[in-house]
Amino acid sequence: SAVISQKPSRDICQRGTSLTIQCQVDSQVTMMFWYRQQPGQSLTLIATANQGSEATYESGFVIDKFPISRPNLTFSTLTVSNLSPEDSSIYLCSVARVGGEAFFGQGTRLTVV
Amino acid sequence: DAKTTQPNSMESNEEEPVHLPCNHSTISGTDYIHWYRQLPSQGPEYVIHGLTSNVNNRMASLAIAEDRKSSTLILHRATLRDAAVYYCILRDVAGATNKLIFGTGTLLAVQP
Numbered sequence: 239s240a241v242i243s244q245k246p247s248r249d250i251c252q253r254g255t256s257l258t259i260q261c262q263v264d265s266q267v268t269m270m271f272w273y274r275q276q277p278g279q280s281l282t283l284i285a286t287a288n289q290g291s292e293a294t295y296e297s298g299f300v301i302d303k304f305p306i307s308r309p310n311l312t313f314s315t316l317t318v319s320n321l322s323p324e325d326s327s328i329y330l331c332s333v334a335r336v337g338g339e340a341f342f343g344q345g346t347r348l349t350v351v
Numbered sequence: 352d353a354k355t356t357q358p359n360s361m362e363s364n365e366e367e368p369v370h371l372p373c374n375h376s377t378i379s380g381t382d383y384i385h386w387y388r389q390l391p392s393q394g395p396e397y398v399i400h401g402l403t404s405n406v407n408n409r410m411a412s413l414a415i416a417e418d419r420k421s422s423t424l425i426l427h428r429a430t431l432r433d434a435a436v437y438y439c440i441l442r443d444v445a446g447a448t449n450k451l452i453f454g455t456g457t458l459l460a461v462q463p
Contacts, residue, residue: 242394269449280438281395281453330394336449340387342394 240265240333244343251321251350258317259346261331266311271332272304275345281330287314321350355439360458363429371424371457373439378419382441385451386413386424390435395453398424398437434461 241264251257261270273281284304285293293306308314318325326349334340356374363369386398399406399413406413412425426433438456
């Protein structure tokens with residue numbers, strides 16, 4: 239199993255600012271994923287964070303808006319930039335081993351005012 | 352990414368079995384069938400996964416059709432704590448990305 243710690247658990251931010259979310263895993267994993275869950279909706283994959291290379295973004299998500307860092311095999315950050323009220327969502331970090339189960343953090347609830 | 356189809360919602364009574372269906376008619380030979388659930392205000396948690404054979408674990412059973420175009424998650428005795436959104440997801444382990452793409456899931460309500 240893998241235990242994932244996400245920080246912060248929630249935040250309220252002013253529009254136009256940025257929020258950086260941290261994801262710490264208790265073991266080394268090759269792939270980490272970042273998801274967004276808008277109110278009342280399912281999870282949408284933002285990007286795959288690979289250690290030692292640039293993140294791979296899904297359609298509709300761009301690096302300028304959602305820059306990701308992956309400095310080592312246990313840690314990643316997601317920044318949500320130039321915040322607008324439409325960015326109010328829960329952001330979740332996930333890890334998975336090839337062919338195995340995925341584990342998720344508890345999420346970061348972002349409210350933009 | 353292969354697509355799954357699930358009912359939007361289902362209801363069950365406490366301590367009765369629950370059968371949650373999932374259709375995945377475009378499944379490929381290297382797709383594993385994964386089930387996750389999301390309790391209110393929590394991140395998703397793994398339930399079970401399988402490739403061809405039926406699978407059992409402490410949480411649930413997974414019944415996979417012979418042609419693999421559908422599967423059923425079975426909760427043997429529903430409890431109030433099982434009320435959650437259940438997601439059926441196909442995961443291609445032969446691909447390089449290893450990612451999980453979530454559909455809309457089934458909202459399970461459990462009545463006392």
